[in-house]
Amino acid sequence: MINSKLESALNDQIRKEFYSSYLYLSMAARFESMNLKGFAKWMKIQAGEETKHGMKIFEFLAERGGEVVLQQIDAPSSNQTSAKEMFGTASKHEHLVTESIDKLMELARAEKDNATEAFLQWFVTEQVEEEASANEIAQKLELIGDNAPALLMLDVEFGKRGS
Numbered sequence: 001m002i003n004s005k006l007e008s009a010l011n012d013q014i015r016k017e018f019y020s021s022y023l024y025l026s027m028a029a030r031f032e033s034m035n036l037k038g039f040a041k042w043m044k045i046q047a048g049e050e051t052k053h054g055m056k057i058f059e060f061l062a063e064r065g066g067e068v069v070l071q072q073i074d075a076p077s078s079n080q081t082s083a084k085e086m087f088g089t090a091s092k093h094e095h096l097v098t099e100s101i102d103k104l105m106e107l108a109r110a111e112k113d114n115a116t117e118a119f120l121q122w123f124v125t126e127q128v129e130e131e132a133s134a135n136e137i138a139q140k141l142e143l144i145g146d147n148a149p150a151l152l153m154l155d156v157e158f159g160k161r162g163s
Helices: 004-033 037-063 083-110 114-144 148-159
Strands: none
Touching: 004 037, 004 083, 037 083, 037 114, 037 148, 083 114, 114 148
16 A cells, blocks of 8 residues: 555646656647647647656556646647757756656655566656757757758658657
8 A cells, every 4th residue: 555645745746647648749739730740649648658657657556546636728829930949848857757756756765665666767867868858959950040941851751650
């Protein structure tokens, strides 16, 4: 049985993961409207991964005898107007998610919940990849600036991303 502090924190993390999915889906919609289908595909796949992360926590919490309580998901901001802005936002967002996972890990340790700590290790490792990926793309977009041909080359590259 999981304790109430961890139950509450994991429910909040479910919300954050679903928000991440919603954020990336909103960016996919923006890329679609900009006719950057490769960028849109990248974001849709990322949204799907975030949904899987939320469901992974959902299943773990239920398996541990906790109550899953779904919370309201805020609408993401839709004021970004460029790929550079969107990936800058994505990069910052992934850093916030990492901080949140780190806090969960600290709470699991403080509560001496070895099962939750072991479970969260997967997310710690996953966040290294998530941050690196978003940062790499943000840096590439910073380098290319307003170079439309380079942006279109990235769009083609991202269109090849597998799920």
